Amino acid sequence: MTQPVTPIEPIVWRRKHLLGIEPLSADEITLILDTAVQMREIMDRPIKKVPTLRGRTVVNLFMEASTRTRASFEMAERILSADSLSVQAAGSSVSKGESLLDTVRNLEAMTPDVIVVRHSSAGAANFLARNCNSRIVNAGDGAHEHPTQALLDAFTLRQAKGRIAGLKIAIVGDVLHSRVARSNIHLLSKMGAEVTLCAPPTLLPQEFSSLANLTWRLDEAIEGADVIMMLRLQQERMNSAFISTAREYHAHYGLTMDRLKKAKKDTVVLHPGPMNRGVEISSEVADSKSSLILDQVTNGVAVRMAVLYLLLGGGRE
Amino acid sequence: MTKTATPKRSKAAKDTLVLSATQLTTAIKTMAAKMMADQKDVASLAIVGIQSRGVPLAARLAAAIKAKTGKKVDVGSLDITLYRDDLSTIGTRPVLKSTNISFSIDGRAVVLVDDVLFTGRTIRAALDELVDFGRPSRIALAVLIDRGHRELPIQADYVGKVIKTTRSDMVDVRLAEIDGKDEVVLIKR
DSSP states (O other): OOOOSSSSOSOOOOOSOBOOSTTOOHHHHHHHHHHHHHHHHHTTSSSOOOOTTTTOEEEEEESSOOSHHHHHHHHHHHHTTOEEEEEESTTSGGGGTOOHHHHHHHHHTTOOSEEEEEESSTTHHHHHHHHOSSEEEEEEETTTBOHHHHHHHHHHHHHHHSOSTTOEEEEESOTTTOHHHHHHHHHHHHTTOEEEEEOOGGGOOGGGTTTSEEESOHHHHHTTOSEEEEOOOOGGGOOSOSSSOHHHHHHHHOBOHHHHHTSOTTOEEEOOSOOOBTTTBOHHHHTSTTBOHHHHHHHHHHHHHHHHHHHTOSSOO | OOOOOOOOOOTTOOEEEEEOHHHHHHHHHHHHHHHHHHOSOGGGEEEEEETTTHHHHHHHHHHHHHHHHOOOOEEEEEOOGGGOSOTTTSSSOOOOOOOBOOSOOTTOEEEEEEEEESSSHHHHHHHHHHHTSOOOSEEEEEEEEEOOOOSSSOOOSEEEEEOOOOTTOEEEEEOHHHHSSOEEEEEOO
């Protein structure tokens, strides 16, 4: 009813899929984060439900273990009134040897609007986007990308620090196997943060040297950092000797209270979960007031609501 | 809710001034006076503006009531986008604006405020959204302009001005807070 004064909104969402952060522009990232701010407000209402995606169907296809991400997507879908169903590898025909494409084509025959996919192989989401008609949301594909995690991290940082540009951010731990790190490196550098990656030499790929500073020394990474993002040591993806023992790893790369004290007074700590307490992060730090770990979880729902809302824009295809 | 495409404005287009800045101010004062007459207990009143131009209008109504009674009235904002009935047919997603009702509306007399009442679909969405925040004792509607052409059985309780329009006309409400000046213009198409 209100006639627009500005002829056209400068940023509109035109993508069919969310496959990763790498292809997104800073404007698109900002649009998702701004949309998520309004979605976050819904979660504080007495009735946490809006009718926006009524009659839309979302399939959550999780071919790899997940608690947080799957629960978060399901929560986001419910708050937006979408109908959703979750399919997990265990207990599905995948365990009978059905291929990913066959599984998805069969699910697609039930006419969902969006398929949220988590898979242990890098490129799985892109592969489905090329071969299916549904909109695809990448909920983590191997060591490639986990875009909604990076978005919720960014949302949490904006909430805590008011901005992303200019922040000094240390990403510490198993960078090599981490899709969270990969998505975050792309997002944070696009948004103008200064990123330092810190890991043992075996877990620190050189490919990011153009986007971030690299160091093997934790104290160096932490010094002056506004934000410390800890990564989970992904022992399930380690098929050879990347580290000697978890104990030694903790001694050199574990975030403890003593180390955290060397950072700034208002340095905040993020972790995508699940945490290996006593390995990459001490319990004391994880439960300290510097930790934003549970805020990340809350914000994850809002960010996923924003993504689903934007992807399901436009007419039905 | 029915957004008309931005019109091709030729220099020959006939724009009629519906309300001048002074008339707009008077209209708000008159509406505020009626609200106070209907709700003697001003403290139980809450004014909720619908994004975008209902929001500054709500603030102005509250200011007018405060000027008369000295009492502060709660003011909130409502973005109805997520409750629209045409989300699956319109093009790209509208950018969401803030919804902020930081007080309980239970048992309160809530006045919804919008700039133009047209099809009534925006108000339907606003009513659905508002009741998700609580159970007001009464919900009333205040609009600066009623331009007719209702598609739903919805009427305003407080109206600045009723004007005759055709369906394709545009009513452009400009407010200092958003547009830099106060005026209401009817654009014939």
